[in-house]
Amino acid sequence: MELRPILSTLRRHKVTSWLLVLEIALTCAIVCNAVFMIGQRLHRMNLPSGVAEHQLLQIQLGGIGPKSDADAQTETDLAALRQIPGVRQATMTNQLPFSFGSDSNGTLMLDPHQQQGTAQVAQYMGGVGLLATLGTRLIAGRDFEPGEYVDFDAAVQALHDDNTRGLPQDLIITRGLAERLWPGESALGKTVYFGKALPFRVIGVVANLARPKNHWDGVEYSTLWPIRMTSAEGASYILRTAPQDRQAVLKAAVAKLKQLDPNRVVLVKRTYDEARHEYFANDRAMAGILVGVIAALLIVTALGIVGLASFWVGQRRRTIGVRRALGATRGDILRYFLTENFLLAGFGIALGMVLAYGMNLFLMVHYELPRLPGIYFPVGAAVLWIIGQCAVLGPALRAANVPPVVATRSV
C-alpha cells in the first residue's frame, strides 16, 4: 500500500486530522493510567492477610458502665464459647488485619540510644492461643508459654511506672519485619526496643500477618505480644471454625454471650471475610469507577472516529468514484480508509504515550503512585489500534460500496 497519497490527503485536512490525533492521544494517556490504577487497587485488595480468612469470626462487645471483673468475665465468656459445637479455637485480640477501628502501633528501635525509630510496627495483642486461632503460621522459634501472658491494664500501669518486670519480655514478629530488621540473619534471640529503650526479645517468627491499616509503612510489619485484653479495653472475641459452619457458630456465639450477660451490647458480629470486604469497599468502588471511565472514553473516541470517518467518506464520494472508475477494487478503497485510520491512530498513540508518561509522573508526585510499567505502552497501543480499526470499518465499507458511476455524475 502506497502511503504517500494518504499522507498528502491528510495534509489537506490538517485541522480535523489533528483533532482526531489529539483525541486518541488523550484517550490513550488516560486509559493507560486508569488501567494501571485499577491494577494497583486490585493488587491492594488481594494482599494476603496471613490469617485463616475463611474460618474466622469476630464478635465485639461493649460493656455498660465501669467493669470491675472484666478479666474473670472474659475467661468465663471464652470458656463458654469454646463449648459451642464447631468452635475450634477462641481467644481475644485487639485488632485484625485489614479492618476498621482503632489500631495499635509502636515505634521499634534496634539500638536503645537511637534518636529516630527504625520502623513503625503494628502491635497485635491477645490471649492464649492467638496464633492458633488466627491460623498464623509459625516458621521459626516458638509460641508464647501460658505463663508469659500479662493483663493489658497491668502492662499499661507497668509501662507508666517504668517497671519493666510487669511487662512481657518476649515478642513474635513477622518474616517481613525480620527481613527488614536483620536481612539474611535469623531474628531469633535478637533484641528490639520500644518506648524509653525497653528491651524485648524475639522468640518467634510467623510467615505473615498484615497490619490493620497504615499499609504505606509496610503491610507486613507486625508484632505479636502476650498481652491479654478484654472487651472493656476494646478487644474482640475471635473464633475459628470450619468455613461452612460460620453462620451457625456466629449465631450460637452471640446468643451464648447474651445469655451470660444480657446487659451487653454487641457492637460487631461478622465473619472475617465480611470485615475484609468492608475494608476494601472504597478500593472496589474506585476500581469500578475507573472501569466506567475507561469504557466511556473508548466509546466516545470510537464514536468520534465513526463520525469523522463518515464525514470524510461523504466528502470524498466523488474521488472514490473516480478511483473506482479508474480500476481500484473495493478492497483497495477499504484498505485505503483502514490504513488512513491506522496512521492517525499511530500518531495519536505516539503522542498519547508521552502524555501517559507525563500524567504518571504527576500522579507519582501527588498521589504516591508507582511508576507506570513499560508493558502498558504496547498493550495500550494495540487496544487503541484495534478500536480505531473497528470504528472505521463501517464508514470504510460504505466507501467501498460507492459505485464507479458516481464519478460521471455531477454531485
Add this chain to the structure above:
Amino acid sequence: MFRYYIDLALRSLGRNKVLTALMVLAIALGIGASMTTLTVLHVLSGDPLPGRSGTLYYPQIDPRDSQGYLPGKTPPMDQVTWTDGMNLLRAKRADRQALMTGGDVAVQPGESTLDPFYEDARFTTAGFFPMFGVPFAYGHAWGGAEDEAHARVAVISSTLNDKLFGGKDSTGQTLRLSGTDFRIVGVIGDWNPNPHFYDLDRASYNEDEGVYVPLSTSQDVGMNHDGNVECWGNGGNGINPIHDSPCTWLQFWVQLDSPAKATAYRQFLVNYSEQQKALGRFQRPPNVQLRNVMQWLDYNQVVPDDVRLQNGLAFGFLLVCLVNTVGLMLAKFLRRAGELGVRRALGASKRALFAQLLVEAGVVGMVGGVGGLLLAFAGLWLVRQQPASYAALAHLDPAMLLATFLLALGASLLAGLLPAWRACQIAPALQLKSQ
C-alpha cells in the same frame, strides 16, 4: 436576529441527526461526569461553619520528649494531653475555649421497649456550644459551673431525641448513660457541620454525635474514649489514657475575634511551651501552630485523595469529549460550505456567519447541558450508593446547577469557535461555482 439564528440552528441540527446526536452525547457525557465529581468535591471541601470559621482556631503545641525530633521538620502534635488541655482551658486567654474528645456511651432507655444501644458522644466543656454556634431546639447548653461541679447533665441531638422521646421536649428528663443517670438540659436543633472539623480522627463526614456530656463528668463515670491516642516515651496506648500519661487524645479549640488576638494567642502558646520546658515537662523548643478552621481542614487534607483523583479523571474525560465535539462540529460546518457560500454571496458578513454558527454551537451545548444535568443526577445517585462516609452528602445545590449550565454553554462555545472560524473562511465564489 438572534431568534432567526436559533431557528436556523434548530433546523440544521435536525438535518444531520447522527452527527448532532454524537455531539450532544459527547457533551452530555463530559458534563455529566465532570459535574458529578465537581459536586462531590464542592460538598466535601465546603466551609462547615460559614461566617464563624474565620475566628475559630485550633492551637497546636509539642509536648514530646526530644526523641525523634528533627528541628524545623517535625510538626507539632495534632491533639493535646489532659494536662496541657486543662492548663490552656484554665488560662482563659481566648474569647472562648473548649476542651473536648470523642467517646461512646451506652444509652439505656428506661421505660421504652428499646434495647440498650451505643451512641457516639462528645465529652466537652461548656464553651463548645456558644463557640460553634450550636442551635437548640429545646432547653440550653450547660455552663462553666456545671463543668466545675462535674454535673450529671447531658445535651442530646434531635435525632436521638426523636428516637427516645418521639421528638417531644425532653429537657428535665432523666437518661441513663453507661450506667449513670443524667439530666437532659438541652436538645440540639438542626446542626450537622460537614466536614466534622472539630475532631477529624472520627469520620470526617456525616458524623452524628448524639450525646454531649461535660468532659469532667465523663471522666468521673468512666465513659469510653473513642478516637486517636498518640503516646511517646512510656505512654501506654489503651483506649482510655491515664490523665498524667504522656499521650495526646483531646482537641482544644479557641475563638479569637480579631487577628491581633490571634497573634497574641500564638505568642501565649510560645510562652506556655517555654514555661513547660523550663518546668521539665516539654523537651523540645517551642513548636506551635494556630490554624483557623479552613486552614486546619486544608492541613489535614480532609478531602479524600480518591475524590480529587476522580475529579481530575472527569475533567480529562470532558476534555476528550470536547476535542471530539470540535472535530464533529468542524465536519458538520464544513459540509454546509455550499449553504454558507450562498449566504455570503447574498451579503451576509463574515461576522454574521460566525455569530450564526456560534449560536448553533450554543444550542448543541444547551441540549448537551440538559443531558449532562440528567447524567449528573444519575451520577450523584450512583455516588450515594458508594460505601464512603461522605456518600450521603452528594447532592446538587442551586449554585452547582447554574455551574452545570455555564460549563456546558462555555464548553460548547469554546468547541464551536474553531469550526465556526474555519467555516467563515470559505470563499463564496468558489462554493457557488461548484454548485
